Amino acid sequence: MALEKHGKAIDLSHHLSDLSRARGTSPLKGLIKYVTKPGTISLAGGMPHPSYFPYADISANALASDNFALEPTRPDSSVSWFWKLFGAGSSKEKIMPITIPKCPSQADDINLAVSLQYVYKPAYSDWTTLVQTGNTDGWSRALQTLCNPGELILTEEWTYPSALANSQPFNIFPVPIAMDSEGMRSDDLRKVLSEWDETARGGKRPHVMYTVPVGQNPSGATMGLERKKEIYDICVEFDIIIVEDDPYYFLQEGQYKPKSERSSQSAHKDPGDFIANLVPSYLKVDYQGRVIRLDTFSKTIAPGSRLGFFTCNPRFAERLERHGETTTQAPCGFGQSLITQLLKSWGYEGYTRWLHGLAVQYTGRRDYIIDCFAEEFHLRSSIGTTGIWNGLEVYDLYAKPKRNASGLEKFDFGPKLISFVPPTSGMFIWLKINFRTHPSFKEGDEEPLETQLFIKLAEGGVLVAPGWFFAATDNVLDSGEGHVRISFSNVDFDALKKAVGIFGTVLRDFFKE
Amino acid sequence: MALEKHGKAIDLSHHLSDLSRARGTSPLKGLIKYVTKPGTISLAGGMPHPSYFPYADISANALASDNFALEPTRPDSSVSWFWKLFGAGSSKEKIMPITIPKCPSQADDINLAVSLQYVYKPAYSDWTTLVQTGNTDGWSRALQTLCNPGELILTEEWTYPSALANSQPFNIFPVPIAMDSEGMRSDDLRKVLSEWDETARGGKRPHVMYTVPVGQNPSGATMGLERKKEIYDICVEFDIIIVEDDPYYFLQEGQYKPKSERSSQSAHKDPGDFIANLVPSYLKVDYQGRVIRLDTFSKTIAPGSRLGFFTCNPRFAERLERHGETTTQAPCGFGQSLITQLLKSWGYEGYTRWLHGLAVQYTGRRDYIIDCFAEEFHLRSSIGTTGIWNGLEVYDLYAKPKRNASGLEKFDFGPKLISFVPPTSGMFIWLKINFRTHPSFKEGDEEPLETQLFIKLAEGGVLVAPGWFFAATDNVLDSGEGHVRISFSNVDFDALKKAVGIFGTVLRDFFKE
Structure with a gap:
């Protein structure tokens, strides 16, 4: 596949659903230049004055990014045991206090987009990011943005139940694609699409795919770059939009080795190596802008974060944003500020170190439960x-x-x-x-x-x-x-x-x- | 109207939309007894271990519930000026530190339902509450729960734009009802419903009303109990569900008096009186369970809270919950815990004192801007x-x-x-x-x-x-x-x-x- 890297996304607006088109544009969009004019006094909104918010500041005792050693926690002397016995602040935890003042002294938001360039920069230039309230919301919004009622979607044959539960009310049902150790099989995908029979299938050929390519739910399968290229090429050929739901992306654990063969040495000590060794996202091969990637902080910070983000082409992002404006609005400000401040305090290096530590912890847990099965x-x-x-x-x-x-x-x-x-x-x-x-x-x-x-x-x-x-x-x-x-x-x-x-x-x- | 108080809600399930019915029931509902069995080890979920959340605790310097005096802030010596000049923690602010530990020592959640009984207890017995992520989300979920595409809904002739923006994609459009100083007029509502002509109106008679009865957006109108009774009776007669969006409920300011006639004495010094003097909610007259009330912390805590709650009959609540499960899931845990801890620290008396203080502040602002107009x-x-x-x-x-x-x-x-x-x-x-x-x-x-x-x-x-x-x-x-x-x-x-x-x-x- 010849990647035409860093060109602009192609026009994929024919994929937008009737429901998404009917959302119209924000009615005040034409007047936006007045909204942003410096020095203007705004009597337009319905927001309380910040002095009426009953918090002067919010603080947290955050954990240091290197809180977890790059050795798996040993079951017999586990941090989690200490944590359980003595609660937060046990001597094992490295604490880093952070504070979010009510009035920030300067605007220096962490630029996720820039940080992400290191991790999974798309293969086209005009991509954008947009916050959402977790990947279930993200998928629900992507679905309503792309699919009309009665359409069929492509999924792995075993998949995340809530992804189906929020498409079913719209009479949108999955067409299962066979799986192997890497998740969705490209040969079966091609077979299903090329042999598509509207009458037998009860609907038009799908134009949207929902997939969990890393640590797939429930199979645990992880897809490498070559398979992603194969599937992406098929999606170009059959004009399919890929919604890549990737909550477990940073929990890449490597091959399981039996206890006897396991080295006590951790494979990756250097955070740079950790990121470089992750299987690439679909974005890496997306030269047309046909991937909507869903990232979430649910598995790397906490599920209650209800914070995640889309990475996709600007045409889809505009529709997804409008959907958010008229439903959830922005994600919770408390959560956004606590996570932003944490990422600012950690920095990019600290954040990747945290993710690396987490991956090592999960590796230890994965190894431990399999060891237990081998004993039982x-x-x-x-x-x-x-x-x-x-x-x-x-x-x-x-x-x-x-x-x-x-x-x-x-x-x-x-x-x-x-x-x-x-x-x-x-x-x-x-x-x-x-x-x-x-x-x-x-x-x-x-x-x-x-x-x-x-x-x-x-x-x-x-x-x-x-x-x-x-x-x-x-x-x-x-x-x-x-x-x-x-x-x-x-x-x-x-x-x-x-x-x-x-x-x-x-x-x-x-x-x- | 004879109120049949504290009977159960009547069966209103014929109001549920096709979309809402199609959400099915939670597939694991039949197995719930196993989920809740004490001592069971759960390997079922996909939740991280709490030791992997990078916060040991979250704290805030909250404001005391009596931070605002019960006199309006004087424009020439305003708290907000001090706040602006010196930032949070100025000598004018009464600070009350709160902390949310990672491991709570005991489960003692504040019971909103019990607290609310003082404020607006419905006139039937089996009502329930359910959290949502703010009233725009609340209305969006209520709309999809009640209305099929192409239906018409009743609204005030001037209304909240986002309420229309999230119904329009479903081809659901408003039938405007004339307004007066109390908002929606009962005589016009009866006229519209009794003279309904499907052909002329382009659809069936509406069975859902969206209304903002207090500090109506944009008119500022506030509806008293008598008008609510009249409208509720008409809704019983024509079998209409009322969605009561009430973000400004606690910002009841009383009549404006010209500066010369204004007493420096505040009307209500006692928080008990403050609550007792609020115009009652539609819930007060709802003896059948046909009101879905939307409350939000957006105007009384902060818009970024993205936290609110439904109060409604259990049949509707079950559908609204299922909708939430497959989209936003629960509201942000950081926000929930910061607001819960604040309410626990304030207590019911403190919370009503805070609301009273806010109402007085807004009264001062309302008076001030009208004074300015009178001068200009x-x-x-x-x-x-x-x-x-x-x-x-x-x-x-x-x-x-x-x-x-x-x-x-x-x-x-x-x-x-x-x-x-x-x-x-x-x-x-x-x-x-x-x-x-x-x-x-x-x-x-x-x-x-x-x-x-x-x-x-x-x-x-x-x-x-x-x-x-x-x-x-x-x-x-x-x-x-x-x-x-x-x-x-x-x-x-x-x-x-x-x-x-x-x-x-x-x-x-x-x-x-």
């Missing part, structure tokens, strides 16, 4: 031959541990219950449950063993996310292959270990029935 | 005979001041340029400009003198909100009677005075042309 079950690896893991190193969990209680090696591992590919990014492990070995399983059975297992696990004290919840359509469900999505992001290490133990007990019991 | 122009009062001010004491501004530069009384006041009714609530004065006395005015003229005046004012250094911006439909526009909306909420007293001076100079010059 007998774990063997094999090369996948079908479906989403074809050709990949797949980890299989057999019912019985390799050693019995007296420590003696065993050779009867029982049936293969679970398969998974260790994720290289994100927060999730996507476990495939082999219900075909279940005593009461019948091919084509309507009885949802997956739901039964979910309930048994919950009754045993472990809550997982049931696989059906993530199915783009019912067609991707297979009663012989259930799924559960397990998150290793949130609970403490001791609870992770305990949960895997319960998981083993419940699963072995379930398969005995 | 010659002001006479008359009784309105037509239109929205029929029967009311109307203030008329004549071109020339009552005294000339040498202080001598004059009797030629020139033409009557402006009429207005001093608002009793809110932030706005709605000035009617008498373009019929303009030299170049012709009846039915398409030439927009209002826009010309807007530009002259802006060029002179004063920005106002042009009247056409608030017209529910073009039919309410009259080239002989223009409007401008003036806000007295935001600029300092000296700027208010200066702006009125510029206003006088520009207006006299404009009418000389």
Whole structure:
């Protein structure tokens, strides 16, 4: 693919929905020159005087950007344990006080756009950024900006449920594209688009794709640059807009290695290397302006931030902004100022150091939970031959541990219950449950063993996310292959270990029935 | 009207829109008992561990609830001047530090619902509250919950532009109801509904009303209890849902009195009296659950709060919540915690004291700007005979001041340029400009003198909100009677005075042309 870098975005305004066009333009836009005239006294707005805001200043004890060492936290001496026992301000935390005065002494907003140039500069010149209130809002606005009711959209065959929940009311439904270890498959995408049959499909060929390319939800798959180029080229050919929802982008963890092969040395010590080693965003190959990228602070600062931003071409940004003006307005000012002040205090280097520290922490958590599974079950690896893991190193969990209680090696591992590919990014492990070995399983059975297992696990004290919840359509469900999505992001290490133990007990019991 | 108080809401679910019905129910709702089971380890979500949030705590120097005296700030010794000169923490401000730790030591959320019982308890029993991200979001969600595309809605003939801007994309347009000093007129509402002609009106009779009953935007009108009862009864008769957008509710200022008649004594010294003397909300008369009330902290805490709440029946609340889950999710956690902690620190008494102080401040600002107009122009009062001010004491501004530069009384006041009714609530004065006395005015003229005046004012250094911006439909526009909306909420007293001076100079010059 020849990248025509740094030309302007091409005209893609034919993708705008009727709803988006009908938003009109801001009626005061023509008068904007008066609004911005220096020295003008404005009696036009309906804003209170700032002296009536009941805060003189807001402060926070922020954490230093190097709060987390670049070694994974050891489960037996974890920061999170200290944190839990002694609360904030424990001796393990590096504190950096920040304050946001009511009257800023100077306007020196951090320029996200400039900072981002280091991270994922688009391959065209006139891109822009726009704040939103988190990626669910971002996708909801992108959807209404691009799609008319009754249209179909392209998604991974397993995807983020809320992305479907906010398109469904508009009678907009997904066309699932098959996945492999890198997420969406380019060959299946081409097949679906080139063989499109309006009558059989019940609608026009989609012109919008929703995709989570890094640490995909729920599969954990991460897409490399080559696959992104392939998919982008297909999207150019079939005139498709890509909405890239990338909340887990900075949680890239690298390959899982068994405990015995793991070096205590961290792979990337230098923050510059950390950024340089991240798989590039779709923006990197976007020379036409057909990518709307959604970034959020939900996974790197806190979900309650409700703050994120679009990166896209200016024509789409103008529509997205107008949508925001008439619904959420700007994101919360408290959140914006606390995050802006934090980023200013950290600086670009500090921010990337923080992200690097987080990625190392998540790597440690990912490794720990897989280690726990390897202890609880007998774990063997094999090369996948079908479906989403074809050709990949797949980890299989057999019912019985390799050693019995007296420590003696065993050779009867029982049936293969679970398969998974260790994720290289994100927060999730996507476990495939082999219900075909279940005593009461019948091919084509309507009885949802997956739901039964979910309930048994919950009754045993472990809550997982049931696989059906993530199915783009019912067609991707297979009663012989259930799924559960397990998150290793949130609970403490001791609870992770305990949960895997319960998981083993419940699963072995379930398969005995 | 016989109020059947404290019965349950009646079934109004036939008002739900197709879009709202299509949102379905939360797919995990049936499994909620497992989610809430004590002791369960959750691997289900995708939330980071709180130790990964880069804040140990958040603090603020909040203002004490009695920061503002219950006397209006004097323009010549204003807190806002001190604030401007010395910034936050000036000796005039009463500071109350608050802190939000990362790990709360106990769960003791302030119960808004309980506090609100004192303020505006609905006349049925099973009402509920739900947070939203400000009233523009609230109305946008209520609209999509209640209306199908192509429907018509009832509004005041002049109304909040963003309320129309977010219904227009759905092909939902307003049916304007005539107004008087209390806002929407009940007689015109009955006339419009009882004489409804689908063909002539281009659609079915509306089943949703959007109204701003206190300090109405832009007219400043405030509706008393009797009028609300009349309108509510009509809404029962014609099965209409009332969406009550009430951002200015606590800024009730009472009647304007000319400077000479004004007592230095504040009317209400006791916070209990302050609340008791507020005009009641529509909720007070809502015995069926057909009111969706929108409250916001935008005007009483800060617009950047992006935090407000619905009060409505549980059936509507469930749909509004589902809409939120798939778009904005919860309001920003930083904002929620800073406002919650403030309200907890103030307590209910403190909060009402703060609101009382604010209302007194706005009363002082309202009085001051009208005093300025009375000095800049010659002001006479008359009784309105037509239109929205029929029967009311109307203030008329004549071109020339009552005294000339040498202080001598004059009797030629020139033409009557402006009429207005001093608002009793809110932030706005709605000035009617008498373009019929303009030299170049012709009846039915398409030439927009209002826009010309807007530009002259802006060029002179004063920005106002042009009247056409608030017209529910073009039919309410009259080239002989223009409007401008003036806000007295935001600029300092000296700027208010200066702006009125510029206003006088520009207006006299404009009418000389």
